[in-house]
Structure formats: C-alpha cells, structure tokens
Amino acid sequence: MEFPFFHGKITRKACEELLCKNGKNGSYLIRESESVEGALCLCVFFEELIYTYRIFREKQGYYKIQTSEGIPEKVFRTLKDLIYNYEKPNQGLVTNLRYPVKKTKPLQRSQRLKLGKDDIYDEIDESDYVAVLP
Numbered sequence: 790m791e792f793p794f795f796h797g798k799i800t801r802k803a804c805e806e807l808l809c810k811n812g813k814n815g816s817y818l819i820r821e822s823e824s825v826e827g828a829l830c831l832c833v834f835f836e837e838l839i840y841t842y843r844i845f846r847e848k849q850g851y852y853k854i855q856t857s858e859g860i861p862e863k864v865f866r867t868l869k870d871l872i873y874n875y876e877k878p879n880q881g882l883v884t885n886l887r888y889p890v891k892k893t894k895p896l897q898r899s900q901r902l903k904l905g906k907d908d909i910y911d912e913i914d915e916s917d918y919v920a921v922l923p
Contacts, residue, residue, distance in 0.1 A: 804832050805839050811890050814884055815833070816833070816889075817833045825843060
C-alpha cells in the first residue's frame with residue numbers, strides 16, 4: 790500500500806506511541822490488524838485517547854468501515870475515498886481525520902554514514918555466528 794499514513798504491520802502499542810507523540814486531535818494512521826486477519830485499523834487520536842476503527846476489504850475490492858449497530862454502513866471504492874470522506878466533519882467518527890501520521894523511512898546507508906552509524910556488525914548478535922570447521 791503506497792500511502793504515507795499506512796504503517797503496515799506495527800503493534801497497537803507502537804501505533805499509540807506514534808499518535809500520542811503527535812498529540813493533535815484528528816491525528817490518524819492506518820495499520821494492519823493484529824487480531825483480525827486481512828483487516829486494517831484506522832487509528833484516530835482524540836482527547837488523549839486512541840479510537841480504532843476496523844476496515845474490511847470486500848470480495849469486490851471495496852472497503853467498508855465497521856460501524857456501531859444501527860449506523861448505516863458506508864462502502865468506498867478505494868482507501869483514498871474512505872479517508873477523503875472521513876476528513877469531513879460529522880461523518881460518524883469521534884472526530885474528522887486531520888493530521889496523517891506519516892511512516893518514517895529507514896535510514897539509507899549514506900544517511901547512516903553521516904550519523905556515524907555505519908557499523909552493520911553492531912546489529913549482529915553473537916548467536917548469529919556459526920563455527921566453521923577446517
């Protein structure tokens with residue numbers, strides 16, 4: 790998925806840390822669900838709490854967001870359409886989506902060199918070595 794606010798397979802705890810660090814009502818990101826295979830989670834920061842909404846992909850490729858009982862389900866052709874809809878106020882979320890929390894890219898080798906973090910062997914654990922017989 791090529792959205793800057795899609796964080797993939799991060800934990801709920803990591804998600805909460807990112808959203809709380811931003812600390813603005815309406816901050817949001819999307820991650821893969823840890824408990825429901827194939828589902829996504831739209832996580833929204835509002836008044837010091839994180840609200841999580843599950844997003845399901847239908848067989849036809851459409852997206853729908855899980856709603857409370859009695860609330861009509863909305864179906865969206867793309868994830869971009871879903872986000873666009875919920876950027877508007879009063880669409881059924883705790884607040885409208887305002888501040889996407891973008892995924893940070895891992896440092897490339899040239900950036901690690903500048904920061905003095907080029908020793909790739911620092912990341913290797915002793916148990917990763919194998920004794921080679923003569």
